[in-house]
Amino acid sequence: MGVYVPSVELIARVQAGETAAIGRLISRAESGLAEARGALARIHKLAGRAHVVGVTGVPGSGKSTLVSGLAQRLRTGGDKVGVIAIDPSSPYSGGSILGDRIRMSDLSADPGVYIRSMATHGATGGMARAALEAADILDAAGFGVIILETVGVGQDEVEIVQASHTTVVVSAPGLGDEVQAIKAGLLEIADIHVVSKCDRSDANRTLTDLKQMLTLGTGGHEPSDRAAPVIGTSAVSGEGIDELLEAIARHRDLTTDTDAGLARRQSIAEFRLRKTAENLLYDRFNAAAASASAKLAGQLMRRESDPYTLAEELLSTTLEREGDHERDVHSKSA
Template sequence: MNRSARASYKPSMDLVPEVLAGSRNAIARMITRAEAGYAEAVEALAQLYKHAGKAHIIGITGVPGAGKSTLVSTLIKSFTSAGHKVGVIAVDPSSPYSGGAILGDRVRMNDSAEANHAFVRSMATRGHLGGLSRSTLEAVDILDAAGYSPIIIETVGVGQDEVEIVTAAHTVVVLSAPGLGDDIQAIKAGILEIADIHVVSKSDKPEAAATVSALKGMMALGGHAGHQAWDPPIIPVSSVSGERMEELKAEIFRHREHLATSGELADRLRKTCRTRILGVAKHLFQQKFNAGPGGVEKELQLVVERVHDPRTAAIALLGWESGNEE
């Protein structure tokens, strides 16, 4: 940090009241610090977490090329026209060279966001699997505390077992596109079962009806991981023309009411909190043992030399006695 930057630097705790007041500049700065993992921001993020928990979190996921960004742009317009203060976290693949986000999603949404006073932020995965970045939910906390709701999380195009969004969002929208090849391949990707709402994009294409039929067939076989009390609807939409977008928005609100009345919202909150606790613990573990030669590097060499096996090395790092690790 250069001298002029240091002179203008505001401590994170000083940003907290500004975030709560809805300052877009303060929100952006706090998200940047969360994403960078600044130790100085930990206390401020803890304070903002206490003010969060009011927003409805919508996850938009699906295979690459399904049209997620276009759908999100259309939803921004729909929600803001109804008076909602919308926040969007678009998780982009990390650049293999810089580690930063490839900002295609943000560029495509920017016009819609600026015109409709939404807050859109792209975040890099930084190698984190699961379709989200490590600090995604900290960014959601910041927007939540600032009064944004709904908050939309658009994931990276996900693959098999990369379904972390189900533990982050209240309502998961899985987007499928016609004409992307074998319809069954998307089912094999392991993401359709997590949908609270199925959306088929580009409904004006003739292949859309076949995709809807394939989804209905899968649903008839019980392809849903959630509670059976909710029957996930299948909605073909056109983000370009806006066809059936109001129906999609209505189904999102209907699902929110279902979560509240069925008691499932509390169950999802517990799962989210559990995932976050374990995620932070894993991150702190990696930080601790990557810090110096006395940690993982020492055990690494012993494993390379086959003096220790990986399990023995892990037990040694944890400071446990062999045989007492269960």
């Protein structure tokens, strides 16, 4: 690309589906560049057509492999598929090794599949900060289905449900008994359950446990057609992928132009709004608190005051500074 191309000039090229422009705009979104805000606002207006599928599960459960199989099968239906694959950043160096692409090498020759790896960069909840902006960019570029793959999560990193239209939770065989299946958290958020590695002998047990969990308390009746289906898949044999695609399509139908779908979209929007505001607040607080916190920490260390009092003081000084900053900006622009 050579010299610096302004972000707004990338919009038309993103809409035309130009890979380098898509890649660059995602990078600008990731860096939180103020210059890119206007362009991203325009992109947000252009987006809104794609179906966003979230894929989550514990580390090593087979998420990337499943995403690869899913994307390949979706391509035969003609949809362009975007994949945003998130891996963790190091808590020590801030660096990362993003290895999800290794499992997706079958897709790497297909121009209709766009894969982007992202590091969490300190974000919690299994997501990366710019993941939804990246999804908007791919959406505006004409990708009909966007798959968001979270980091390997623990039991309560469930932000993905607030970011995707359909959430798939992947469980692997051999990781726990039937009590794991009724615990709160990750398993509750599934629109669709997948049990991966079904070529393994202990997979049936996991399938049964999950299905029983879903019928618990329903008086032994079969789960209703709205209950999350449980699907066994195997990357070795290709089993279950078609069934999973059908389940995603069915869930998409159930949430298009229905009250349930509208409620989901409202909650996704609300979450995104609050998360964005939270991030802004967090950045401003960190920038303003840097100098004051060292002094206050000294007082805390010497036990001259208590944590709550000092935290209140830190908050009020940083918020004051934030107010000063706002006034500066206004007086300069006036």
